[in-house]
Amino acid sequence: MWACDRPLRWLAPLLALLAASPGLAEPLDAARFEALTQGRIMGHFVYGDRYGAERYLPGRKVIWADGEGCMSGRWEPRGALICFIYTDGLPDRCWLYTQDAEGMVARFNGDPTEPEVLLRPEPSPLDCPGDAPTA
Helix, strand or coil: CHHHHCCCCCCCCCHHHHHHHHHCCCCCCCHHHHHHHHCCCCEECCEEEEEEEEEEEHEEEEEEEEEEEEEEEEEEEEEEEEEEECCCHHHHEEEEECCCCCCCCCCCCCCHHHHHHHEEEECCCCCCCCCCCCC
């Protein structure tokens, strides 16, 4: 008897396990991402270390700040990814976002081999002159 001829008793527990796995959370669409970010500043952490923060403004505009300074940009959805276009002239940076209990988790280009970036709300303002995007 082939395995597919047997009742699929294992399927329901497997699906429940997969649904509970944090790495398999539903990707955020643009509307949900915007609802979670607009008007907020989100710190970005990799391996527990903060490496920058981003302020999310109306009209899908952003201000990024890190140890090298500040830059303006904007974001747009591309399929399941959220892509950021900054004024630095470098290629667009695209991320797959999921929600977790404390904020969001991002993976560069949705690649599961890339490190998780944790986004956490922060109350303090960015240390950026002008604090207004030009993009």
